[in-house]
Amino acid sequence: MSRTRIPRRDFLKSLAAAAAAAKSVSVGKLLGAEPKRGLDAKGLPTATLGKTGVKVPRIGLGLGSRFCAVSSEERALEILHAGLDYGFYYWDTAYNYRNKDVVSEERLGMVLKARRKEVFLATKFEARTYDGVMRALEESLKRLQTDHLDLYQVHLIESLADLDTLGAPGGALQALRKIKDEKVARFIGFTGHVDDAAMAEAARRHDFDTMLIALNHYEERKGDFEGGAVPAAAARKMGVMIIKAIRPRETVKDIPAEDLLRYALSLPLVHAAVVGTDSVEVVRRNAGLLRNFQPMAPEEMKRLTVKLEPFFAGSHLPWMRPGYRDGEAC
Numbered sequence: 001m002s003r004t005r006i007p008r009r010d011f012l013k014s015l016a017a018a019a020a021a022a023k024s025v026s027v028g029k030l031l032g033a034e035p036k037r038g039l040d041a042k043g044l045p046t047a048t049l050g051k052t053g054v055k056v057p058r059i060g061l062g063l064g065s066r067f068c069a070v071s072s073e074e075r076a077l078e079i080l081h082a083g084l085d086y087g088f089y090y091w092d093t094a095y096n097y098r099n100k101d102v103v104s105e106e107r108l109g110m111v112l113k114a115r116r117k118e119v120f121l122a123t124k125f126e127a128r129t130y131d132g133v134m135r136a137l138e139e140s141l142k143r144l145q146t147d148h149l150d151l152y153q154v155h156l157i158e159s160l161a162d163l164d165t166l167g168a169p170g171g172a173l174q175a176l177r178k179i180k181d182e183k184v185a186r187f188i189g190f191t192g193h194v195d196d197a198a199m200a201e202a203a204r205r206h207d208f209d210t211m212l213i214a215l216n217h218y219e220e221r222k223g224d225f226e227g228g229a230v231p232a233a234a235a236r237k238m239g240v241m242i243i244k245a246i247r248p249r250e251t252v253k254d255i256p257a258e259d260l261l262r263y264a265l266s267l268p269l270v271h272a273a274v275v276g277t278d279s280v281e282v283v284r285r286n287a288g289l290l291r292n293f294q295p296m297a298p299e300e301m302k303r304l305t306v307k308l309e310p311f312f313a314g315s316h317l318p319w320m321r322p323g324y325r326d327g328e329a330c
């Protein structure tokens with residue numbers, strides 16, 4: 001693998017066509033200095049995201065299929081502005097988050113063009129080759145109307161074989177490292193919800209900064225995520241975030257979403273939960289939960305685990321079935 005460093009200016013020139021197509025991002029800005037940060041949690045509790053050293057709110061805005069299902073563009077933009085106004089500056093999206101004509105990254109770009117300094121911006125790619133990642137990056141930057149990312153993540157590591165593909169010569173990890181070296185992304189990470197062994201090995205084998213992992217997993221999951229992959233990432237001082245914390249409510253109706261979030265945020269190695277957000281009311285409720293947050297006692301966590309048994313035994317929901325491609329962050 002070539003490790004020759006390309007000046008950031010030259011690297012970004014290769015992406016200038018993407019920025020030129022985004023009307024609010026000029027080539028001059030694209031090639032300029034990185035703007036000063038303006039992150040403000042508005043008093044919400046934060047956690048330091050592992051070795052990144054960045055403090056993030058303990059809940060992040062998940063901007064996947066639930067967000068894309070909001071049909072009104074005006075309402076969708078209200079959610080994003082409200083998120084920042086309440087202190088939720090960690091935004092999680094992905095190249096493939098879309099619903100019909102709605103593309104998550106494009107919606108974010110409408111707000112980012114004016115409020116980029118206020119956001120810790122995380123997106124993801126599914127490509128597994130160097131060239132594929134570079135193409136995805138170019139398009140993501142264009143949609144997001146920005147010249148840099150805070151966190152760029154491999155989306156959905158599925159197996160040890162998949163991990164080998166990522167790390168092969170000409171593979172996605174070669175591109176990801178260059179993107180970080182050239183400071184187009186400050187940090188790099190990976191996500192997954194299927195194979196505990198593959199997630200744990202990804203943490204041990206490569207120098208990732210963060211892991212985003214499903215807490216309430218799919219029927220096809222393999223292994224103990226809480227007991228395996230999460231501790232492996234923590235041992236490498238990675239930032240650990242979880243998704244799908246509140247999904248059990250789809251089958252176990254009497255469990256409050258607040259209890260599921262409290263459970264997730266009470267796990268000692270978890271820094272934050274990324275929660276699917278489809279209304280300003282969800283933003284308000286999550287702000288209230290964080291301001292009044294009290295960790296669950298171990299006995300309370302055990303009782304909740306027992307209540308979740310019907311959820312883990314189920315498989316009738318589409319997203320729980322083998323072969324489902326993850327398209328949301330919740």
